Amino acid sequence: MGVVIPLEEGMNRQASVKPLVDLTKADMDRVNQLILSKAGSDVQMIPEVANHLISSGGKRLRPMLTLASATMFGYRGEAHIKLATSVEFMHTATLLHDDVVDESDLRRGKSTARMIWGNQASVLVGDFLLGQAFRMMVEVGSLDALDVLSTAASVIAEGEVLQLSVAKNMETTEDDYLSVIRAKTAALFSAACEVGPIVAQASKAERNALRSYGINLGLAFQLIDDVLDYGGSAKELGKNVGDDFREGKITLPVVLAYRRGTDQERAFWRQAIETGDNDSHALEKAMGLLAKYGSLKDTVARAEHYSSIARDALAPLPDSGEKDALMEVIAFCLSRAH
Amino acid sequence: MGVVIPLEEGMNRQASVKPLVDLTKADMDRVNQLILSKAGSDVQMIPEVANHLISSGGKRLRPMLTLASATMFGYRGEAHIKLATSVEFMHTATLLHDDVVDESDLRRGKSTARMIWGNQASVLVGDFLLGQAFRMMVEVGSLDALDVLSTAASVIAEGEVLQLSVAKNMETTEDDYLSVIRAKTAALFSAACEVGPIVAQASKAERNALRSYGINLGLAFQLIDDVLDYGGSAKELGKNVGDDFREGKITLPVVLAYRRGTDQERAFWRQAIETGDNDSHALEKAMGLLAKYGSLKDTVARAEHYSSIARDALAPLPDSGEKDALMEVIAFCLSRAH
Known part of the structure; x- marks a missing residue:
């Protein structure tokens, strides 16, 4: 990658989702059972298609967020299992x-369902x-929780x-792009986190804290994903480097490079993105422009901004294993771009 | 059409949805306003696409069923307006x-949204x-009502x-086909009718009556639609005669003609439906076979069977304008095939 961002003091370079995984393991076993059961149908094609994607190795971050957001407020019932499963189904x-x-053609390194069925x-x-x-x-x-x-379902669509x-x-502004990812990615992270305190009957302030954590984590998550598309490996990403570019997708790195570029460079971006002139030579040139204008580095900086908001949203909550695990998810999200 | 079915005694040849339309007019004005408002969005393409279909002259039978099913049990609140709008949106x-x-390419005589957007x-x-x-x-x-x-949303999908x-x-049986239309068409009719008594806090028996009315009306409605596809005019249908045939859709008229045919005729159906050999000459031949085996007439007879169940479901309820209007919807549904 070559992208280096200043690490916050005390931030763990080896940050991982493991604490969250460990903490939610017993509940996630039940979520996974419910996923299989509720994706079942006498109509054979339904479990086939559903399980193809469900079993393709997604991290299931969203349902883990729901589970931890409920148990961190002492929730001991059953509702969070169903809500976590609902979130994963959404x-x-x-x-x-989307596919x-x-x-x-490819999602998480496998053929997409639409290519097969x-x-x-x-x-x-x-x-x-x-x-x-x-x-x-x-x-x-x-x-x-239904509300x-x-x-979220409406907002995502x-x-x-x-x-x-x-x-x-190509005239998309950073604010336009933020509106898109706020709706299509961050809204579900936010809802996944907010329904936890709701079923746990936590206070309004606690509910707001988790909602704010979720939306800002979601924004950071998506921005880092956008960076990885220009810098990860197909294996890590489950998709190919440059997919966004080849599909003519506007993401923040492109928005920044375009706005910072010369007239000639802007003409290149329009040619590549708007008219689909995006072969491997064009991708190479695009990567050069992203580097020239620090677009990947600055997209990571933007992600760090939202990560800070997410951290401060959780900060006033009492210490707990869940709080630590959720904090580490933020660090993990950023560490993917290192 | 040439399809003649014996009319039940007292059944009105001029049956129409007019009584239901008149009865629900004031409420439907509010539903129509809510439809426009809830299909609105700052994202310009959303109202454009939604209104294209919404304004294309559908009868809005389903929301009218919800409204009448609520007011027939004395409901005087506001909930039925929102539920009726929800039903129409679903x-x-x-x-x-589906498109x-x-x-x-064509729906209700207009280009489908997918052809335009x-x-x-x-x-x-x-x-x-x-x-x-x-x-x-x-x-x-x-x-x-949410339940x-x-x-219904799951069952429809x-x-x-x-x-x-x-x-x-082509080996689809009548029962297979009924399972399909019970889920994809009748389930929403049923839900549209059942939520009325639910918000009106009617009795369990009344709720069951409306559910049964809805599901059987839905079955009859779909079967008559299937008949009309081989006998109506593009203007009436909003689609072209023979569309189902050209799309290789299995409907009850085809199931009956296939099962009643000779080996040679079955080979024709397989060729037409399974391998798409369905030009206007083939359509003409198909129409001949449908006539030969009385498939359209007998599909209407099946529709009449479900209509009878729908009528008997409502029969024990006290007389009301709503009951009369709902009864006439059944007759109207059948009369379309005359």
Whole structure:
């Protein structure tokens, strides 16, 4: 990568999600069982398509966030298992629809469902998983949790449409782009974290803290993902370096390089992104411009900004294993870009 | 058409939805306002795509069913407006996704949204409307209504996938086909009718009556639609005669003609449906076989069977304008095939 960012004092270079994984392990076993059971159907194609994606090795970060956000407030019931599963289904449904919308061939290093079963099955199985997610939320019976998650579902879809309408438009500003990722990525992180304190009947302030943690973690997570697309390896990413570029996707590194470039360089970006002139030679040139203008480094700096907000959101909460684990997720998220 | 079915005694040949339209007019004005407001978004493409379909002259039968099913039990609150709007949004979302799945060019006589804005926008705006539908349901705050509608959402998607897996398979039985339309069409009619008595806090028996009415009306409605595809005009249908045939869709008329045919005729159906040899000459031959085996007439007879169940479901309820209007909807549904 070659991207170096100043580490905050005390920040762990070896930060990992392991504390969160360990802490939620018993509950996640039950979430994983519920995932398999609720993705089941007499209609054979449904579990086939759903399990293809479900078993493809996603980290399941979002459901772990829901579980920890509930137990950190002393929650000891069952509702967080169903809500965590709902959150993962909402995420899976979004991925199935995204792959159709983006015409993607590869996801997490495997062929996308649409390449194997077609766009039709991807759209409809996504709809089915979304329906199952809502049924589980309704079973939990918390109208507040339903409000948070159903609002997230609308906002995510709205963000995806917004992304469509800014797609391939090089005049997209950083604020436009933030609106997109706030809706399409951060809203679900936020909802995943907020339903924990809701079912735990935590205070309004605690609920707000977790919501703020979630949205800012989500923003940082997406920005680092955008950086990795220009610098990770296919194995780490589960997709190929430069995929965003080849798909003509506007992400923050590109927005920054474009806005900082010369007229001639801007003409190059328009040619590459808007008209699809994006072969390996163009990718090489794009990487050079990203380096020239510090676009990757500065995107990481932006991610660090949101990470700081996430840390400060959690700061006033009493110490707990969950709080430590959630703090370390922030550090882990940033460490991926090192 | 040439299809003649024996009319039940007292059944009105001029049956129409007018009584239901008149009865629900004031409430439907509010539903229509809510539809426009909740399909709104700062993301310009969302109202564009949504309103294209919303304003394309659908009858809005489903929300009218919800309204009448609530007021017939004396409901005087506001919840039925939101639930009726949710039901229409669920329907609209399904149509947007269906057009992508079926690769349809024409819906209600207009170009489909996917032909104008692309598959991507159709998938995502469908997701947005579904999210908005859930948000409105949550605002109503009835967990029973949420249960009924979220279950319907899952069942509809499951039915669509089932339809995908029986598609172009000529060995589909009548029961297989009924499972498909029970899920993909009748489930939403049923839910639309059941949430009325739920918000009106009607009895369990009344709730069951409306659910049964809804599911059987939905079955009859879909079967008559299937008949009309081989006999209506593009103007009436909003699609072209023979569309189902050209798309290789298995519907009950085809199932019956296939199962009643000679080996040679079955070979013709397989050729037409499974391998897509379905030009206008083939359509003409198919129409001949449908006539030869009375497939359209008998599909209407099956629809009449479900209509009878729907009528008997409502029969024990006290007389009311709503009951009369709902009864006439059954007759109207059948009369379309005359």
